[in-house]
Amino acid sequence: MHHPILRVLRGVRMTATAKTDAHAELRSRISGVILFTIVLDLLCGTVAWALEAHRGEITTFGDALFWTTTQMLTVSSQFPNPLSTGGKLLDVFLELYALVVVTSVAGAFASFFHRRSREHAQAGGSSS
Template identity: 30%
Template structure:
């Protein structure tokens, strides 16, 4: 019980600050990738900030691991947390937990279940798409035979990949770019499935309630 209370206290105290730190991490990474005329001095500063922020994420994971008292089984039970530590650009996707943390400080939820799922999936798609576009652009630009030569190309490719359209006019050629592509295809299908499934359930529930309210026929 004490371990669970310790985990809960740590979670509530650190989740929002760490989310803000993850957004700063994403900002620093974006500036390093997109600001081509940036001096080496500023690049070093941004790199130092990203490493410092990553160390915070690692410390948070280790503290959660220690407070859980689960040993190595904690890693198996919290695979996503381990992935987020290894790939900090994905940490903003924990926006779902941020909302839940804030909501528990209030008496009730401001959004219905369906609206929350759609909002979470939409925000996650935007964050995943932006992080993926940055990573692919960083890997592809300057590569031999690359078709993604500008950040605009990367954004266009990201949109077509997340929506599973896949026009094929622009494709990654580097191992890193293709690895990110596979991850974004899987993420895109999951997010679109969450949105369409929630919307369909909401529509069905709405029509069902309307039908139940109708007075019986003569």
């Protein structure tokens, strides 16, 4: 039996190289979520900076990007809540987006495991 860490690394390698159709689909979904999240983070950082600059502790684009990133990671930050109405709406949007990403990624993994299970069952059934 392989060590659990080696099994995980093998699975990551198989996904990165799209070893099967299921691995390719998982890679595509995860890559899409990551790319979209990075772009959205940059856009929301810009909006946060425009809305909150000089109203509170967010005084630079770096501060705004840090705040949006931590909100998207649902870990919050040392910055206080936004002061402007637009900033508060952006905060709620980022929290909702984080929930959608978590559930989407969980769904992608569930779909992957279901598909891999069917692939294993078909491979076992065809060799009988």
